[in-house]
Amino acid sequence: MADNAAPLTANAVEIDNVVKRYGFVTALHGVSMQIGDGEFFTLLGPSGCGKTTLLRCIAGFEDVSEGAIRLHGQDIAPLPPHKREVNTVFQQYALFPHMTVSQNTSFGLLRLGWSAADAEARAKQVLDLVQLGQFAERRPGQLSGGQQQRVALARALAPRPKVLLLDEPLSALDLKLRQAVRSELKAIQRETGIAFVFVTHDQEEALTMSDRIAVMSAGHVQQIGTPREIYEAPSNRFVADFIGETNLLDVTVSRVADGAAEILLPGGARLSCPAALGARVGQGHLSLRPERLGITISGQGQLQATVEDHVYLGTDTQLHMRLGSGEALVVRLQNGAGAIPERGARLGLEIEAGAARLLSD
Amino acid sequence: MAGGAPGGASKSEIYKGNGPKLLLPAWLFIGVFLVMPVAIMAIYSFLTKEFRGGVIWEFTLAAYDQFFLDRGLFGDEPPSIEWTYIGIFWRSIWQAGLATVLCLLIGFPTAWFIATRDVKARSVWLFLITVPYWVNLLIRTVSMKFLIRDTGPLNEFLLALGVIDTPLALVNTNFAVQLGLFYSYLPFMVLPIYAAVERYDFSMSEAAADLYASSWATLRLVILPVVKPGIVAGCILVFVPSLGAFLAPDLLGGAKTFMIGSLIEEQFKGAAGNWPFGAAASMILLTIVMGVLLVHARAQTKGER
Numbered sequence: 001m002a003d004n005a006a007p008l009t010a011n012a013v014e015i016d017n018v019v020k021r022y023g024f025v026t027a028l029h030g031v032s033m034q035i036g037d038g039e040f041f042t043l044l045g046p047s048g049c050g051k052t053t054l055l056r057c058i059a060g061f062e063d064v065s066e067g068a069i070r071l072h073g074q075d076i077a078p079l080p081p082h083k084r085e086v087n088t089v090f091q092q093y094a095l096f097p098h099m100t101v102s103q104n105t106s107f108g109l110l111r112l113g114w115s116a117a118d119a120e121a122r123a124k125q126v127l128d129l130v131q132l133g134q135f136a137e138r139r140p141g142q143l144s145g146g147q148q149q150r151v152a153l154a155r156a157l158a159p160r161p162k163v164l165l166l167d168e169p170l171s172a173l174d175l176k177l178r179q180a181v182r183s184e185l186k187a188i189q190r191e192t193g194i195a196f197v198f199v200t201h202d203q204e205e206a207l208t209m210s211d212r213i214a215v216m217s218a219g220h221v222q223q224i225g226t227p228r229e230i231y232e233a234p235s236n237r238f239v240a241d242f243i244g245e246t247n248l249l250d251v252t253v254s255r256v257a258d259g260a261a262e263i264l265l266p267g268g269a270r271l272s273c274p275a276a277l278g279a280r281v282g283q284g285h286l287s288l289r290p291e292r293l294g295i296t297i298s299g300q301g302q303l304q305a306t307v308e309d310h311v312y313l314g315t316d317t318q319l320h321m322r323l324g325s326g327e328a329l330v331v332r333l334q335n336g337a338g339a340i341p342e343r344g345a346r347l348g349l350e351i352e353a354g355a356a357r358l359l360s361d
Numbered sequence: 362m363a364g365g366a367p368g369g370a371s372k373s374e375i376y377k378g379n380g381p382k383l384l385l386p387a388w389l390f391i392g393v394f395l396v397m398p399v400a401i402m403a404i405y406s407f408l409t410k411e412f413r414g415g416v417i418w419e420f421t422l423a424a425y426d427q428f429f430l431d432r433g434l435f436g437d438e439p440p441s442i443e444w445t446y447i448g449i450f451w452r453s454i455w456q457a458g459l460a461t462v463l464c465l466l467i468g469f470p471t472a473w474f475i476a477t478r479d480v481k482a483r484s485v486w487l488f489l490i491t492v493p494y495w496v497n498l499l500i501r502t503v504s505m506k507f508l509i510r511d512t513g514p515l516n517e518f519l520l521a522l523g524v525i526d527t528p529l530a531l532v533n534t535n536f537a538v539q540l541g542l543f544y545s546y547l548p549f550m551v552l553p554i555y556a557a558v559e560r561y562d563f564s565m566s567e568a569a570a571d572l573y574a575s576s577w578a579t580l581r582l583v584i585l586p587v588v589k590p591g592i593v594a595g596c597i598l599v600f601v602p603s604l605g606a607f608l609a610p611d612l613l614g615g616a617k618t619f620m621i622g623s624l625i626e627e628q629f630k631g632a633a634g635n636w637p638f639g640a641a642a643s644m645i646l647l648t649i650v651m652g653v654l655l656v657h658a659r660a661q662t663k664g665e666r
Contacts, residue, residue: 061567081570088571094564098586107582108572155572 010037010072012163012195013058018067020053020219027053029219030067035163035197036211040189042198044206045216046242051199054216055165058197060084071162082111087156088165092172093148095140101127101151102136108159126154129188146177153185157192164189166198170205182209203243207231215239235276237359240287247288247329253281253358261358266325269302271356278360285359290318290332292355295341301348305329307341321347399647406640414634424641446624446642453621454649456535456610457603460542461550464599465592467543468550472591475551476558487555490548502541502612506532509540509613533615541609549598557591593657601650621646 013035020028028050035041043051056062058069060081068075076084087108096104102123109119127133130150140148149169156164169185170178186209189196200206206213207227215222215230215238223235234240241248255262261275263286273286294301305321308328317340319331331349333340341347376383406424408416426432431443475486493501509515511528519525531537565587569579585592607622614620621642628639 059567059571061570081567082573082575086571088568090564090568092562092564094562094568096565096568096583096587098589107569107574111573111578155568159573 011035011070012037012039012072013197014068014070014073015054015058016068016070018054018057018069019065020050020057020062021065027219028057028064031216031219031221032067033214033221033224035195037195038193040186040196040198040209040211042200042206042210042213043216044200044203044213044242045222046201048218049216050219051201051216052167055088055167055197055199058163059086059088059165085159085161086163086165087159087161088167089149089152089156089169091167091169093140093152095148095151095155097140100137100139101132101143101154104140104151105136105154105158107155112159122158123154126158129157129191130154145173146181149173149181153188157188157194160192161194163195163197166196168199168201170200171202178205185209207243215242217242232354233274233276233357234287235278235360237285237287237361240357240359245290245330245332247290248359249286249288249327249329251284251286251358253279253284256281256358263356263358265302266323266327267302267304271302271351273351273356273358275358276360279358280360285361287357287359288329288351289355290330291316292352293329293331294350294352295319295331295333296348296350301350303329303349303351305347305349307343307345307347309343310340321349402640402643406637406644408637410635410637414629414636416636421637424635424637427638428641428645449619449624450621450645450649452618453604456538456542456618456620457600457606459539460546460603461596461600463539463543464547464550465596468547468595469554469592472551472554473558476555476561483559487552490551494548498545498608499612502545502608505541505544506537506612509537532613533618535614535618537613538610538618538620541613542603542606545606545609546599546603549602550595553594553598554588554591557588561588593661597654597657600653604650605646 011034015031015033015035017030017032018028019026019030031050031054033041043054045051053062057064060076060079060083064077067077069077071085096107099107102120105123105127106114106116106119109122110116114122124133124136127136130153132147132150132154135143135147135151140151143151149172152169166185170181173181182205185196198206198209207230210227212224212226213230214224217238223230223239225233230239231243234243234246237248240246249266251266252264253261254264256275256279259275259277260272261279261284263271263273263284265271265286303323305323307319307321309320311318311320312335315335316332317335319333319341321329321331323329329349405416407420407422409419409421409423411417427443428446429443430440432438432440471490475483475490478486507513509531511530511532515531516525516528520528561584565583566579569583570576574582605622605625606620607626610618610620610623611626625639625642625646628635628642
């Protein structure tokens with residue numbers, strides 16, 4: 001996969017300045033995005049950020065207060081859910097308990113006026129796709145959580161929607177299963193070519209599966225980009241903090257030009273690093289990725305810090321350190337590469353290329 | 362079994378071989394309060410009646426004969442079918458069925474309304490539903506009679522409005538009995554349906570709408586089948602006691618609205634009583650009810666398969 005996803009010709013979904021208010025509370029403040037045909041697009045953010053609200057607006061379970069939602073160019077805002085060519089995989093699956101797996105899967109097809117024979121054939125095809133062919137005559141209650149999740153997926157895929165909406169579909173599965181289903185889901189998305197809009201609060205899920213991610217917070221889109229862009233070039237403090245681990249340092253910015261900045265670090269060293277759009281001269285926030293900081297003997301490096309604690313994480317060890325200026329800092333060292341410094345050791349820190357980035361607020 | 366009980370012995374070890382002993386209290390309860398009373402009734406229905414109530418221990422089919430066959434005033438004519446009691450049964454079934462349908466039509470939306478309020482409001486509504494039932498059924502049925510009699514508030518109100526010129530004769534009609542049954546048993550419909558709707562996962566309705574089902578199709582194909590156990594329980598809880606009810610028909614109805622409950626009550630009360638006949642009528646009623654429940658159970662298991 002190329003880092004910069006090729007510009008997608010058709011837009012499956014266009015979200016145009018959508019505002020959603022509940023009484024005096026505004027859940028979405030003018031959100032806009034374009035989701036390409038065949039794209040795996042993720043809405044990522046903490047709970048209450050508006051990602052599920054946006055998904056429900058696309059599905060039609062919520063009316064938008066302002067703005068438009070277009071599906072292949074057609075404004076669907078006035079349509080009720082059952083007239084929209086989108087299907088949803090619900091968080092708790094919402095399978096129909098009184099129907100067999102096969103009946104669940106053909107439910108949408110029969111409502112669309114398919115013949116019973118055609119619907120059954122299509123249901124069988126989709127159930128084979130999610131490897132549930134032999135469970136067609138079971139009821140949802142007789143299946144495991146993982147199997148139920150596949151039924152929900154099959155049921156939503158069967159009518160060949162223009163867009164498939166997935167509302168945290170993996171959150172009810174245990175960790176092992178979740179990891180297996182991730183790659184499977186991605187494979188199914190490629191095979192069907194249907195645009196997926198995937199809602200999650202799990203940044204690892206978002207990074208591993210998505211073509212593009214929209215990071216949301218408090219009803220605003222913070223950043224839209226490929227997983228690599230989001231991780232390596234977070235545009236603001238929220239994104240840097242939410243995606244992966246990061247250290248945020250208060251720094252003095254002396255110059256910003258052409259996407260680069262001159263910075264005065266705590267302790268007095270100078271540093272030039274990339275700057276996010278909107279970063280300004282004056283007080284600023286610097287993001288330092290813990291896995292890209294190197295330790296040296298004291299006196300060398302741009303920062304000086306004392307080791308307060310270490311946490312063993314298997315492949316890595318996390319060093320909790322404190323700068324002379326009092327700020328806490330985390331460094332990740334790969335295990336096996338050398339001795340781990342003792343508690344109380346004074347060390348120098350080398351900021352590797354790509355570790356630092358000046359953020360906008 | 363892995364993971365035993367705290368005492369060291371696992372659950373299955375405690376229960377092993379002790380099943381019959383542990384079930385004894387349940388069997389005792391069922392035996393004393395269910396099997397024995399029904400058995401006594403069954404036996405009494407085959408005994409000979411004593412003149413002033415009670416029975417003589419001589420076995421006879423006289424009670425059933427009296428119920429089904431007409432042998433003339435002196436019992437010496439060739440038997441023909443006796444329609445009086447069958448007619449009473451038929452009217453009772455019809456009244457109870459109608460009461461069930463009315464309770465369902467009013468009870469389902471009511472239960473739906475309550476179950477879709479927020480948690481605090483729900484308990485208030487449920488409390489309001491049960492408030493009238495703190496008053497004795499007899500008192501409530503008599504009040505109902507006062508409400509609908511010729512000089513009662515309902516007629517006074519309609520007369521004052523000018524909707525009617527003469528009071529509606531409501532007491533002693535099928536309508537009055539129906540009103541009494543409906544009023545007596547409505548909560549028995551509301552509560553089980555409420556319990557079912559309250560458990561209903563509304564994301565299933567969203568899923569149905571998402572899969573191109575209109576509101577009507579969602580109700581018919583998803584909501585009703587899922588809450589069906591509550592509806593069936595409500596229908597049974599209204600139909601069965603309505604069938605045997607005697608307060609409403611006694612107080613609100615007249616001779617023309619006589620129901621099974623009153624017929625049976627009369628046989629055991631007072632000097633004119635005929636215990637074996639009352640027992641026989643009870644057994645026939647029981648057979649009908651069991652038949653209905655059995656048919657339902659059959660249909661249910663067939664649906665499961």
